[in-house]
Amino acid sequence: MRPWVDLYVQHQALRAMNDREAANEVRQVLRKLSEKPYAVLRRDAQARLVEGRVPQSPSVQYTLGRERGGEELELAALPPPLQEAVALRNARLAVLLRFDRRAERLQELNIMLSGQRHDDSPWAVAVHLPHDRQTADRPQGDRDGIGACGHAALHCHVGPTLDHEPKVRVPFPPLRPAQLVEWAVSQVVPTAEFEPAPWSGVEAMLRPS
Amino acid sequence: MREPGVALAGALARDQGGLAIVTCPDLDLRDWLVREVESLVSIDANSFRTISVTGALKHPDRMALLVPIDEAEVVRDLDGSRDQALNPPRTQPIVLFLLRHGDGHRTLATEAPSAWSWASGSDVDPEKLAELDVDAERASFTTDTGQSPEDWLIPWRAGQLPRTQENYTRAFWAMTLEQT
Numbered sequence: 001m002r003p004w005v006d007l008y009v010q011h012q013a014l015r016a017m018n019d020r021e022a023a024n025e026v027r028q029v030l031r032k033l034s035e036k037p038y039a040v041l042r043r044d045a046q047a048r049l050v051e052g053r054v055p056q057s058p059s060v061q062y063t064l065g066r067e068r069g070g071e072e073l074e075l076a077a078l079p080p081p082l083q084e085a086v087a088l089r090n091a092r093l094a095v096l097l098r099f100d101r102r103a104e105r106l107q108e109l110n111i112m113l114s115g116q117r118h119d120d121s122p123w124a125v126a127v128h129l130p131h132d133r134q135t136a137d138r139p140q141g142d143r144d145g146i147g148a149c150g151h152a153a154l155h156c157h158v159g160p161t162l163d164h165e166p167k168v169r170v171p172f173p174p175l176r177p178a179q180l181v182e183w184a185v186s187q188v189v190p191t192a193e194f195e196p197a198p199w200s201g202v203e204a205m206l207r208p209s
Numbered sequence: 210m211r212e213p214g215v216a217l218a219g220a221l222a223r224d225q226g227g228l229a230i231v232t233c234p235d236l237d238l239r240d241w242l243v244r245e246v247e248s249l250v251s252i253d254a255n256s257f258r259t260i261s262v263t264g265a266l267k268h269p270d271r272m273a274l275l276v277p278i279d280e281a282e283v284v285r286d287l288d289g290s291r292d293q294a295l296n297p298p299r300t301q302p303i304v305l306f307l308l309r310h311g312d313g314h315r316t317l318a319t320e321a322p323s324a325w326s327w328a329s330g331s332d333v334d335p336e337k338l339a340e341l342d343v344d345a346e347r348a349s350f351t352t353d354t355g356q357s358p359e360d361w362l363i364p365w366r367a368g369q370l371p372r373t374q375e376n377y378t379r380a381f382w383a384m385t386l387e388q389t
Binding site: 021044048070094098108124 | 375
């Protein structure tokens, strides 16, 4: 049981972050994803990470674009060799982040990528960190489900849709929002151009200096 | 509603080699906004920070992020330096960070007509733009779902609504707009 408790503690610790710093990290990833020649998002996606502040409240959210369903990935615009590696006909990326600015706390995270395979069947991944607010109807905050293994706080759904049974929730390591966006896109375009941590780079960083 | 990031990026792109003014609510936030601009611009802009107009003019091919110590003095310097910015022509803008209601804005309005016209249309206050119009967003949510955010959240929290991507997104917005 201890490792699951440790993971939950790490997920709790992950929430401590400054929203502007986290948003700027995400913008850097979005910028990379929208720069030619390997762009999967429309140009200047970094400018479309929209900040929304609730007046007279510490609550601030960031969403990718105003379209609530997120933004379409421009998979067809990829150069031909990369297109062959893509198993989806279309996909949309949604980034939803909510923070308590005063407490410097990530309250909720939702990074979703869904689309259709070439045979038109649906496919989706979604990384969720639920809201941790304890209320009368949520007395346990982010302790959803029945335990820290089956329903880890930071988890990823993988399936044809998010609602298909069995609802797979893969526990996720405590990665920051920018890395989660990188990861999600790397699953759809599994090529060197979209791999944020190529083994050659990992090896170089592991080498003693 | 104008989106703050789009407005900021628009101000930076509007006049290649021109002057863009970013307004900051306070000194603490100024540093964050400088970093936000750094995260928004292309790597090709090769941006750098400087505190003086002389420093900004030194590299016409790089985006100068001008973060003054003395705002009024820098605005006056800019007012007298427009010709130098045209020869050689800049390929990247100067981005001037000024405090809202600060000395820089006062000087710009009263003593620096050249700098004011240079920046015309390229001034942006991203913090002001970031404020959500909660009434309009609530009305939009109610039109979309037929329920207020609070009413919609009751069955969602009880696990009675399908866990679809659309509903996850609605839940996110409903919690932002929820009035407790």
